[in-house]
Each structure stands twice: as C-alpha cells, then as structure tokens.
Amino acid sequence: MVEKRLGEQTIAFKNPPSIISTAAIAGPKEGEGPLRDYYDIVLDDDLFGEETWEKAESKMQKEAVRLALEKLQIDEKDIDYIFAGDLLNQLMASSLAARDYRIPFFGLYGACSTLTESMSLGAMAVDGGFADYVIASTSSHFCSAERQFRFPLEHGNQRPPTSQWTVTGAGAAVISSKGKGPYITHVTTGRVVDFGIKDANNMGAAMAPAAADTILRHFKDTGRTNKDYDLIITGDLGKVGMELTLDIVKKQGFDMSANYSDCGVKVFDLTQQDVHAGGSGCGCSAIVFCGYLYKQLLEGNLNRILLISTGALLSPTSTMQGESIPGIAHAVAIERGV
Known part of the structure; x- marks a missing residue:
C-alpha cells in the first residue's frame, strides 16, 4: 500500500531525511561571480591539474564528495550509496569519481536536473529504511559540455543572446536518517x-x-x-x-x-x-x-x-x-x- 504519496507526483516523508553536509567546487569564471565566498574551492584553471577537461570534471566531483565527508569526520565505509550523474557520455565524470570510493553507486542521468534527481532518490532510500547515509552528487564543465553538445571551443562560434554558459563546478550533499536538518x-x-x-x-x-x-x-x-x-x-x-x-x-x-x-x-x-x-x-x-x-x-x-x-x-x-x-x-x- 502506498502510504507516503500525495496526489499524482509528490512524496511526503514520514521521517524527513536530513542534509548533514555539503561541499561545492567552482571553476574560475564561477569564482568571479557573486557567490564566490560560499564555495569550498575555487579553481585557478579549468584543468584542475589534469590533462583533459573530462578528467578535471571527474576530479571535481571526487573532491566534492571527499570534502563533504571530511566535514563530518566519517569514513566512506559509513556511506550506503552514492547517487550521482553528469552530462558526459556514459556518466564518465561520475563513474570515474565513484571508482575511487568503495561505495555502492547508482549512476543517474537527468541532464541538468540531476542534483534534485539524486537528492530525491537518496532521500527515498533513507526514509524507506534502506540506508543511513547516502551521497547525492553531480558536476558539469563548460569545456567538456561544449565539446560534447555543441562545437569545439577552437571554432570560436558566436553565441546568441538566448544561450547559456555551462557552469564548471561540482556539488555533493550527504543525506542521513540522523542529523538536525535542514x-x-x-x-x-x-x-x-x-x-x-x-x-x-x-x-x-x-x-x-x-x-x-x-x-x-x-x-x-x-x-x-x-x-x-x-x-x-x-x-x-x-x-x-x-x-x-x-x-x-x-x-x-x-x-x-x-x-x-x-x-x-x-x-x-x-x-x-x-x-x-x-x-x-x-x-x-x-x-x-x-x-x-x-x-x-x-x-x-x-x-x-x-x-x-x-x-x-x-x-x-x-x-x-x-x-x-x-x-x-x-x-x-x-x-x-x-
């Protein structure tokens, strides 16, 4: 019997999961924006010490997860699942980031909706009694996204006024059955x-x-x-x-x-x-x-x-x-x- 459903598309949690830690890593251009002081790390360059933009994106996501855990002083063995995704083919950034953690991994694709998709499923797992700690994470990179979805950067093609700038950044949130909110x-x-x-x-x-x-x-x-x-x-x-x-x-x-x-x-x-x-x-x-x-x-x-x-x-x-x-x-x- 469905007990937590409201209407057609909404779930109301009986024991609302708590977001107990987050971490955010931003690229150089994002670091020039108005929210600079709220990021844990602002990169000096888009490559983040790596050879390719795709590897840099994966490193950002891996480091965001590490920072979120470090703030809690808990070990990765305490995490039951990672719910993560990105924009690259076969979820390359998330999969390679998860490779270095011995945590069960759900790879998700919701395009740019992936953060709340991963938070939603993570919260369901916690409220359902399937996990005590989960991580929801995602990332994107201007250069890797442009190469995949539009044109090589070398083209220098013009962008119309309606176009947007893909954010170089990664975020991770730890969701738990424990904690005092939010x-x-x-x-x-x-x-x-x-x-x-x-x-x-x-x-x-x-x-x-x-x-x-x-x-x-x-x-x-x-x-x-x-x-x-x-x-x-x-x-x-x-x-x-x-x-x-x-x-x-x-x-x-x-x-x-x-x-x-x-x-x-x-x-x-x-x-x-x-x-x-x-x-x-x-x-x-x-x-x-x-x-x-x-x-x-x-x-x-x-x-x-x-x-x-x-x-x-x-x-x-x-x-x-x-x-x-x-x-x-x-x-x-x-x-x-x-």
Whole structure:
C-alpha cells in the first residue's frame, strides 16, 4: 500500500531525511561571480591539474564528495550509496569519481536536473529504511559540455543572446536518517514535457514548461502555494527561461515574482560577466545549493525553500536528427525544522 504519496507526483516523508553536509567546487569564471565566498574551492584553471577537461570534471566531483565527508569526520565505509550523474557520455565524470570510493553507486542521468534527481532518490532510500547515509552528487564543465553538445571551443562560434554558459563546478550533499536538518520533507518528481523547442541555444525556453509543470503539480499535490516558501528556485533556466516560468505559473493563479529566482541567474553577474542568458549545467544548481543555499538554511536566513533542478533532455544525435528538446524538472522541498 502506498502510504507516503500525495496526489499524482509528490512524496511526503514520514521521517524527513536530513542534509548533514555539503561541499561545492567552482571553476574560475564561477569564482568571479557573486557567490564566490560560499564555495569550498575555487579553481585557478579549468584543468584542475589534469590533462583533459573530462578528467578535471571527474576530479571535481571526487573532491566534492571527499570534502563533504571530511566535514563530518566519517569514513566512506559509513556511506550506503552514492547517487550521482553528469552530462558526459556514459556518466564518465561520475563513474570515474565513484571508482575511487568503495561505495555502492547508482549512476543517474537527468541532464541538468540531476542534483534534485539524486537528492530525491537518496532521500527515498533513507526514509524507506534502506540506508543511513547516502551521497547525492553531480558536476558539469563548460569545456567538456561544449565539446560534447555543441562545437569545439577552437571554432570560436558566436553565441546568441538566448544561450547559456555551462557552469564548471561540482556539488555533493550527504543525506542521513540522523542529523538536525535542514530536512528534505517533500519530493515532486517531474514529467517529461516537450513544447516543440528545437533550438539548442535556447534551453531556457525548452525547460521552462517542465519547470512550471512540476511547480504547479507540487502546489496541487501538497496544497501549498508560493507563499508557503521563503524561496522557490529553479536550477538553470537562465534569464529567458525564468521569465517564461513566471509567466506560465502566473497564468495559473500563482504570482511568484516576490520569492522566485533561478540558479543560472544567481551564479553569475549577468551585468558584468559575458554569459548571455545565464548559467546552465548540472553544476549550476549543485554549486548554488551546496554552496550558497545550504548555508542560508543553516544560518536561518531561509527556513523553507523549493529547489527545482531543470534539465534539457537532448543529445547531439537527437539535435542532428531534428528532434525537439524535451524538458524535465524535479523538485525537493527543504526545511530548517519539521
């Protein structure tokens, strides 16, 4: 019998798991942004001492996990599972990072929604009694993502105003049945939504319908509204997708303009840094949450947030074959006290 389900897509945990530690590693460009002081490490260069961008990304994720554990002074043998993913083929960054830890590993792909996908499944494992400690982690890298999804950097191709800058960064969160919060109280799992957008340089527009769909479903399933949250924040819609999401949700009767933001807007200074519409990538919501938002929750500046990581489910193959870009968004409600 399903006991923890609310409505069609939401879970309400009976024993809300606690996020007991996080770590965030940011690239050089991200370190020039407004959230620099909240990252554990800011890289001096994009290679992080490695020979390739892909190896650098894997190292970032491995180090984020190590730092999150180091803060707790617990050993990796205490961790029951790692839930992790990235944007690279066959989850290369996450798999190679997990290779160096003797921890059971679930590799996940949700595009840029992977942070809240991994947090959702990790929280389910903890609340279900299958684990006491799990790690949710993810990463992205501007150079590796550009090489895989768009054009070699050497091309120096022009980027339209709607394009976004893939965040170089990694984040890890330790979720446990023990701890004093912040707690994951609800999970709303997203549906794949496709409004027919085909422009790979306008992912904000492709993802916005999925973000709005998940937010509206969360409100319907839980009976909550935007007024029940100090902050509602999407993962990487950037300026274009954020405006679209606000508009879609407002037409359904919810004006989120007072307490809504997007990690892709927060991670960079859009007036001073040349990132066009803002940040994107798995690392976008990862470093904003594991760096900035988690500390705001711990310090009491935020008491209840709804984090909705957003993903564009495209590939080079689907783009070349003329497919539209499906979107996905997963939401987690996080509260200081329960």
